[in-house]
Amino acid sequence: MDVTDDMTDGAAGSAASLRVAAYLRQAILDGQIPPGHRIRQSEIAERLGASRLPVREALRMLTAEGLTEQEPNKGAWVPRLGARELDVVYRMRERLEPLALAESLPRLDDEVIAELEALQRAIERNTDVTEFLRLDREFHLLTYSRCEVEPLAGIVVRLWNSTQYYRRAFMTIIGETRRWIVNAEHQLLLDAVRRGDVVDAGRVLEGHIRRTRVELSHHPEIFTANG
Amino acid sequence: MDVTDDMTDGAAGSAASLRVAAYLRQAILDGQIPPGHRIRQSEIAERLGASRLPVREALRMLTAEGLTEQEPNKGAWVPRLGARELDVVYRMRERLEPLALAESLPRLDDEVIAELEALQRAIERNTDVTEFLRLDREFHLLTYSRCEVEPLAGIVVRLWNSTQYYRRAFMTIIGETRRWIVNAEHQLLLDAVRRGDVVDAGRVLEGHIRRTRVELSHHPEIFTANG
């Protein structure tokens, strides 16, 4: 099960639109298209061998996912978050993700829990930043995977999307120095999940996000970096 | 300042798209297009004297706002919420709206507060359900109007949109019997806003939303009503 590619649920276009959207989504999440970068319809259309129309549809889908912004007659671009905005988005995550976890946790079966443990082992072995981001995202979204309330699940993914670039910048800066904390928190979260303890899991998760928010606020250089 | 029509911020199309989107948005929020109703592109295009293309764009915008859902080759429709989903959406509001209020409240000037008081007076005079819904929405969104973090403000509006139909059904059922509670809560909220007390205002607001959620859960007939 690939949670990462599961974004097309809820809002959809078709065939070509989906291909274009998937391409752009990956490019933005990988940081190949940085915040502030303008996306020209013709350029993408030509590169993917499609007409401009599915590109337009794809951009609307991405805007719905919070990965791009659009203005009439001015086109689309990757939104740039300021320090305050990033802070607030993290506060939103602190409040929403425990809710999503509470919805999902009671429905997580042994198979999912085994996969979570495998992911955490992979995270602990890993040293590459890009791979860490992918695994960490997969880990957390998998814990929410049984949350069947679409508005909540969709918004959580949106929030992950819009902060992905800055999470990468942060992880790149601090390197592996604080990686052990993430692992400790993940282990505590996993244990609470195994026990089916919604309250404890929610508390650990909220602390996990809050700690990251506070550490982020100590690194304003993330915003001046480039782009 | 008309907060209600302010939805086009953040995601935009142009001219024709905006007209179509505005038309459909109003129709859905007014309950003219009920949950579950399928929206045919040709029908809307013909009715508004435009081509189908701006309708497609408009539907994407509305999907981004949570007012419609779409699936490839199956078209668009107004989403129908189940009892559990509505419950969770209200829990999301309980957690997010105090955050939006905390961002906005310190920036509210006397002019806005005067307008809030005028709205509340209008709400207390009013007896019509449709007018109440409009005024109540205007009142609350105005308290969030100085929240300059777009992702938060946008999501709050989304949540109001997706619950609007059921709020109407609820208010229609209970009539004016419980209306005095809303007024009392609004007065407490207004007072906390005047004093600039973020904590108190947040607590009142959370209680306001929570009470509505609990009362809603006692009226399952809302979901079987029609549509």
Added chain:
DNA sequence: CTCGCAGTGTATGGATCCAATCTCAAGACG
């Protein structure tokens, strides 16, 4: 009488062409 299948009708998705708007730069005027 019910279930399954095929064919037709309808609605959505995509491509191409055209119009309108914005951007950027060069030149003229104060």
Added chain:
DNA sequence: CGTCTTGAGATTGGATCCATACACTGCGAG
């Protein structure tokens, strides 16, 4: 020398036409 204006180029938005996929109905077989 700075600023405003005007123009050309580029880019987005809209309309029409065509292809494709789904849905429903009617017929036939079990």
